[in-house]
Amino acid sequence: MKKTILSAKGLCKSFVHNGEQVHILTGMDVDIYEGDFTVIMGASGSGKSTTLYALSGMDRATAGSVMYNGSDIAKLSEKKLSALRHGDFGFIFQQMHLVSNLSLFENIAVPGYLSKNRSAADTDKKAEELLEKMGISHIKTHLPSQCSGGEQQRCAIARAIINEPALLFADEPTGALNRKNTTEVLDLLTELNKGGQSILMVTHDMRAACRASRILYIEDGKIIGDLELEKYDPAREKSRETQVGAWLSSMEW
Amino acid sequence: MKSIIRLTLANIKRGKGAFSGIILLMALITFTFSGTVSNDDQLRSALSSSLDEADVGELTVFIYDDLLTEDMLDSIGKNRKVKSFTQKSSMIVNQKPVVGGKEQDIAIQLKGFYDGIKVFNSDFDSFTADTDLESGGIYLPYKLEAMEEMKKGAEISFTTSSGSEETFIVRGFYEDPVHGATTIADNQCIISAEDFERLCSHELDHLDSDVKRLILQDELYIHGEEGVSAAELKRSLINKNGIINSSNWAVSRQHIMDLFEMYSNTGTRGMAAFTIMLLLVILITMHNSISASIEMDSTDLGILRSQGFTVGRIRLVYVFQYTIALIIGSILGILISIPACRILIRMWMRVTGILTGNGVSFGKCIIMCLAIILICLGFIVTATRKVGRISPVSAISGGRTEVHFDSRLNTKIRQKPLSLSLALRQLNSRRRSYIGTFLIVVLLVFFLVSIMLLVENLDPDKLFGTSKGQVQLISTGAFTMESSDEIEAAARETDPKAELYTMSYHRMVIDGEFTPVHSFRRTEDYYDIMEGRAPKYDNEIIITKGVSEDTGKKTGDAVTVSYQDRSEEFVVTGYFQSVYDFGLVTMMTEEGMQKMGYNDIQEAQISLSDDSKLDDMINMLNDRFGDSLSASEYVENNSLSTYRTIVSVLMNSVTYAMYAVITIFAAVVVVMVSRRAFIKERTDIGIFKAMGFTASSLRRQFAMRFAAVALAGTVVGEIFSALWARKMISFMMKIVGLTDFKACLTPAVLLMPAAVICLSFFVVAYLASGKIKRIEVRELITE
Known part of the structure; x- marks a missing residue:
């Protein structure tokens, strides 16, 4: 029996565009399980990223609830939501969004400094370890603008996990990367998941989706498909691609 | 052209804040200038015509009647530099007059009623046609109306040389273009022609009395030949016949005008310096706004260029956008100055005693506005040069400029205090964008310190020798x-x-x-x-x-x-x-x-x-x-205390007006600069929020950066003030004889402006960053 880490009920998100309401999410119910590598897929404009932002507390839902640890994150105070962001959740953006005037090391360490349970020295040590793990320790003093996309994204992953979040959110983390960097980033995420890290990722890349242990398919703001998979095994990548491809076809992707 | 107009309108719509900010700043400049110049013009023209009506020539000589000889008058008449002269009589009341049973410490003179005297109506906003003065009545110069005892119906008494008492009832107040300014101690009062004749013959009958309580005086209004200056006239009369040497006062028409215009001229100098400062602030703010706008819109600008827009066309859009703001600001400033001039000119009347028109000098204001707009245009053209550096490729690659900064100036990011160390890093890495803010603070502090120095150190005892x-x-x-x-x-x-x-x-x-x-x-x-x-x-x-x-x-x-x-x-x-x-x-x-x-x-x-x-x-x-x-x-001398009160009210009013303008200016500038900075930094702010920083901590960081820039600007501004404020004040006050302004920079003078500026920058920046709290992370990052 899997343990639910995050549960959304009746999730709605609407925007006002040119005076007209646009409904992106229309009463979505979803449970995310601990230890899973969950991937959200769907056509453009289906509400993938909106779902991710709403579930991670980066955006407030118009209606519905997102339960985490017995609390509805939509109702959390600004202070508690901030604590959730640096303590329990990690977030990786498509465009990396590293702070442009902080070095790679500082980009990783700064969220670590927010943790009250760890000293600055411990944070620095942890950041050094992550730089090593991500293979970017040799450029730790570089500014993001001096690094490649892949290096930046690896730094963003390190930043997202420095506080050992319970759940790692990733919004198309390979969307801005070339094939080589994409593989490197996916390998890193897969490795993290193998180590027990729960991941919720949005992607439109089938190769990335194949790394998942569960795929959710969204259409018109609702989940219409839910595919459970074995844990990723590189040796069986071909057959996994076929399986996922067939399922996505059935979803009319 | 149509495309440029469309783009200009779109830019205005999108940058409403900057657009209205420039309008407001320009309106303030125009208003300040307009108020000052209009007041000067109105006073000069009213005074000039009043002096003409009073037959005041290039030189006016006041001399005791017993010292004036026929030879003197002959020599004036025969002097080749003198075109004509007229002689009038007046009488010095050599005692303190009694009003309301109390001796008043004022110096008065008497003069017989003459045609053309301008008597104020009861509201002091025009002259009455009914000027006839019956025996026993007296008209006082307007400046005496400020004294509590000197009201219509009051009785004013003095004794003659024979010891008999004379009492006159105040029937009104008149405009005296010769002695009427508060800067002149003498107060010339008008009594009826028959009373004046009677008093004159009475005094002439008692010339041998021990105490001369009323002294007969002659006033000679001398007109020079064409092209002969008052100084030449004076020199030609000095020592030649003793008339100047023996006189009580030999004064040029220009000197009389200077006495009336003393404070307005000082104010004009101050306002001129103030306007220049405001103009500099506008230029810096505009540069800041244009730079930020070009940086933020680089993607759009690159796209426009890829669609065939030339750099010149794009720059023209900026020129139009800011010119429209400057023109609207000018019009607004002039419109505000119309009612403001009425109040301002009325205030000056207390000092000059001259009833002036209260219209705005539109011609000069329009010329000044055009000059400012031209200067600004040159500046805009220069500031928009960087549009040429934007290539269509930069649009495709996202348009953002890379961050480069001098690592030698880097501050280490520390866990404690994390917010402060991050704020300093942000400040250091974006220091170029804060240069404008820094310069504005330097200017504002310099002016605030100067004003405070002036107000705190003007010691009337030392200036007037009391x-x-x-x-x-x-x-x-x-x-x-x-x-x-x-x-x-x-x-x-x-x-x-x-x-x-x-x-x-x-x-x-x-x-x-x-x-x-x-x-x-x-x-x-x-x-x-x-x-x-x-x-x-x-x-x-x-x-x-x-x-x-x-x-x-x-x-x-x-x-x-x-x-x-x-x-x-x-x-x-x-x-x-x-x-x-x-x-x-x-x-x-x-x-x-x-x-x-x-x-x-x-x-x-x-x-x-x-x-x-x-x-x-x-x-x-x-x-x-x-x-x-x-x-x-x-x-304390009644007239001196009244004079001091008027001067102090006026100076305080000018000071508070300057404070108000500086405060509004500072607020507008801080709002403009901080909003631009916020727009530029919102992605970074969003990232920090996503990391788990609270909105209030991010807002504090943002505001702290502005406060730090303000603090740095304050320090430099105060160094400048210490070096040059006294010189600037001396230059402004030289016109009133204050050639070496002595003042010490007390902690209050130094700390007050610093505290006001730093605090206002912190508060306004904190308020401007309110969106950090209101807007969700996603919106901050993605928009």
């Missing part, structure tokens, strides 16, 4: 300098530490220049000595820098002082400063004045070491010297 004692002595006839030693000796019998202070004042010819001479029993205790020392001996004189410039004399030089038929050499002992007669004044000892044959004392006080001896001292002086003087407790 009274020193608790007992006032008023001459009732024979109290002259010859008796002052005896009086002081007698006073010391009651209080061994009592000191007699005397002040005399008369105009004498100093090296060919007709100049006021002040004499004091204790010269060192009055004005600020800027160089050298106060005169000690009867052959010493101290001059102001203004007199030094006019006569070419310096410390140690000898000058020739002439008065009536005497001429003596004096040695210049140094420089002092005073605001009397625009700083064109000299000072000598009581003995020096006596040497010149002048013995009268205008003011005298006795200072006591023990206030409990006040009554004993007054009784003793009245008992022993009652024949020549009257002793009483010193109460």
Whole structure:
């Protein structure tokens, strides 16, 4: 029996565009399980990223609830939501969004400094370890603008996990990367998941989706498909691609 | 063209904040300038026509009737530089008049009613047609209306040389274009022609009386030939027939106008400097706004270029956008100044006593606005050069410029204090975008410190050389300098530490220049000595820098002082400063004045070491010297206190107006700059929020950066103030004779502007970053 880490009920998100309401999410119910590598897929404009932002507390839902640890994150105070962001959740953006005037090391360490349970020295040590793990320790003093996309994204992953979040959110983390960097980033995420890290990722890349242990398919703001998979095994990548491809076809992707 | 107009309108719609900010700043500049210039113009034109109506020529001479000879009048008439002259009579009331049963410490003169006199209506906003003055009535100059006792219906009394009392009822107030300014001590009052005739013949019948309570005076209004200046006229009359040497006052038309315009001219100088500062602030703000706009819109600009828009066309959009803002601001400023001028000009009337029009000088304002717009246009064209550096490729690659900064200036990011270290890093990495803010703070602080220095350090006692004692002595006839030693000796019998202070004042010819001479029993205790020392001996004189410039004399030089038929050499002992007669004044000892044959004392006080001896001292002086003087407790001179009140109200008003303009300006600038900065940094702010920073901590960081820039600007601004504020004030105040403005930078003067500026920058930036709280992370990052 899997343990639910995050549960959304009746999730709605609407925007006002040119005076007209646009409904992106229309009463979505979803449970995310601990230890899973969950991937959200769907056509453009289906509400993938909106779902991710709403579930991670980066955006407030118009209606519905997102339960985490017995609390509805939509109702959390600004202070508690901030604590959730640096303590329990990690977030990786498509465009990396590293702070442009902080070095790679500082980009990783700064969220670590927010943790009250760890000293600055411990944070620095942890950041050094992550730089090593991500293979970017040799450029730790570089500014993001001096690094490649892949290096930046690896730094963003390190930043997202420095506080050992319970759940790692990733919004198309390979969307801005070339094939080589994409593989490197996916390998890193897969490795993290193998180590027990729960991941919720949005992607439109089938190769990335194949790394998942569960795929959710969204259409018109609702989940219409839910595919459970074995844990990723590189040796069986071909057959996994076929399986996922067939399922996505059935979803009319 | 259509595309440029569309883009301009779209830009205006999108950058409403910056657009309205520039409008507001330009409106403030126009309003400030318009108010000042209109006031000056209105006063000058009203004063000029009033002087013409009063037949005031290039030179006006006031001389005691008994000193004016037929020969003098003949020589004026025969002088080739004199075109014509008219002679009028007036009468000096050589005593303190009594109003409402109380002696008033004001100097009044009387003049007979003449046609064309301008009497104010009851609201003082126009003149009444019914000016007839019956016997027993008196018109006072408008400046006296400020005194509590001097109201319509009040009775004003004095005694004639025969001892009979004369009482007149105040029937109204008139505009006096010669003596009417508060900067002139004399108050010329109008009585009916028959009363004046009667008093004149009465005084002529009592010329042999011991005490002259009313002194007949002649006023000569001299018009020069075409092209002959007042100075040439004066020089041609000095020493030739003694008329200038013997006069009480020989004053040029320009000098009269200067006396009336003294404060408005000072204000104009101040406002000119202020306008320049505001213009600099506008230019810096515009540069900031344009740079930020180009940086933020680089993607759009690149796309436009990829679609065939030339750099020139894009720059034209910016030119149009800001020109429209400047034009709207100018129009708004002029419109606001229309009602404001009415109030402002009315305020100045208290000082000048001249009823002026209250219209705005549209011509000058429009020319000034066009000049500012032209300067700004040049600046916009220069500031938009960087559009040329944006390529279509940069649009495709996202348009964002990379961050590069000097790692040597890097501050380490620390866990404690994390927010502060992050704020400093952000500041350091974006320091170029804060240069404008920094410069604006420097300017604002410099101006605030200057204003505070001026207000806190203008000491009327030192500028006007005011009274020193608790007992006032008023001459009732024979109290002259010859008796002052005896009086002081007698006073010391009651209080061994009592000191007699005397002040005399008369105009004498100093090296060919007709100049006021002040004499004091204790010269060192009055004005600020800027160089050298106060005169000690009867052959010493101290001059102001203004007199030094006019006569070419310096410390140690000898000058020739002439008065009536005497001429003596004096040695210049140094420089002092005073605001009397625009700083064109000299000072000598009581003995020096006596040497010149002048013995009268205008003011005298006795200072006591023990206030409990006040009554004993007054009784003793009245008992022993009652024949020549009257002793009483010193109460500040009515006219002086009124004058001081008016000047202080006016100065405070100008100061508060400047504070208000600076505050609005600072607020607008901070809002504009901080909003731009926020827009530029919102992605980073969103990232920090996503990391788990609270909104309030991010807002504090953002505001702290502005406060840090403000602090740095404040420090530099205060260094500038310490170096140049006094010089700037001296330049502004030179017109009133304050050549060396002395002031010390007290902690209050330094800390107040610093605190106000830093705090306002912090608060406004904190408020401007309110979106951090209101907007979700996703929106901050993605938009």
